[in-house]
Amino acid sequence: xxxxxxxxxxxxxxxxxxxxxxxxxxxxxxxxxxxxxxxxxxxxxxxxxxxxxxxxxxxxxxxxxxxxxxxxxxxxxxxxxxxxxxxxxxxxxxxxxxxxxxxxxxxxxxxxxxxxxxxxxxxxxxxxxxxxxxxxxxxxxxxxxxxxxxxxxxxxxxxxxxxxxx
Numbered sequence: 001x002x003x004x005x006x007x008x009x010x011x012x013x014x015x016x017x018x019x020x021x022x023x024x025x026x027x028x029x030x031x032x033x034x035x036x037x038x039x040x041x042x043x044x045x046x047x048x049x050x051x052x053x054x055x056x057x058x059x060x061x062x063x064x065x066x067x068x069x070x071x072x073x074x075x076x077x078x079x080x081x082x083x084x085x086x087x088x089x090x091x092x093x094x095x096x097x098x099x100x101x102x103x104x105x106x107x108x109x110x111x112x113x114x115x116x117x118x119x120x121x122x123x124x125x126x127x128x129x130x131x132x133x134x135x136x137x138x139x140x141x142x143x144x145x146x147x148x149x150x151x152x153x154x155x156x157x158x159x160x161x162x163x164x165x166x
Contacts, residue, residue, distance in 0.1 A: 001031045017041040029121060032130050042132040046143050051117035053147030122150045132159045139166060
């Protein structure tokens, strides 16, 4: 997240509104928590705030025994199976996603998933005073919509939570 602040400094921008989706939302949230004076408004879309909110497939893939039994492409394989079973919108993009996924570095993917699974930003939400809009799909297949209760019921008084049906 330090890179976000350095990027803004390089452009001479003092204050911004941030929008982040999924992992980009984690970066946006962490940036806002670390440099609240630089973020005017924050929008988080389908953003996990703790590792337990990620799909069961990703949580299983973190287990070293699961990776050993399933082979080196466990995460990518689980990801692709989840996409194939998911909504029509994802299915239409499936071939493009397969091509992009084939180029991924397995170690980098594993590190990203491990970092996400170890994530827990809930204790820091008490310091979130930036006006924040949290948008989440009711039937999200990768991130449990229930995790946003930390915003709805938590100390982040300037937050608005919107659950999109379907």
